[in-house]
Amino acid sequence: MFNCVKKDDIDYSPYDDGEWRLKLWLFVAYVVSFVSLAASVGLLIQDSLVKSGPSVWTGTA
Template sequence: MNWNLAHWFVYGEVDWDQLESRLRGVCPFLSGAIFGAGWWCLIDALVYSKVVLNETYPFTYNLPGIIATVALIMMNLVSRDDLANMGDSYSSDEGSEGRAKLWLFLSYCIAFGAVAGSVAVLVTCVQHHEHVGVGVGALLQCGLILLSGLLLWAFRSDDGGYAAIH
């Protein structure tokens, strides 16, 4: 089947296997670009605040982004294939299914907690009428890092490091 979007809309036929294989090839690169854009948002806001506005900000405004980055790493330590093969008694030991699911749940909780922390930073900045750009940058950073982590976790390929390039 051709990679033709108009054909999908006209005939309603979607080759899901081909779509998934293309997404597995593109999404790791897209995820990295989104991750970089997230950090760029915060760094740009911090540099603008320091250089143009000549303001100093508390270091705690950086914590949601750092925590979101740690959550992204934690999230991607568990692959979808590991969770899909959990019922097989030959490939897993006792309790490994529960540990993997708990680790993934904990990483999601930490990621959403980082987003909540960045919302708190933005609300604090708006209420005090200072460093609002840093608050917006922190919120954008955490949202983009979370999106990046979810894309990478959902569409990464476990069949080799350079499988997407070939």
């Protein structure tokens, strides 16, 4: 998602028409990557705290 935006396309002009779309896209990319990282850490912690047997899905991926 980050590689879709060229560095030259982002200017300092805050009122350019196309620039806010690029900044919005980068913001969405950062949010998606942070949420996926937080979810994976949360699932890892949840899996270590549950005292039941091994999951049916262990090793499927």
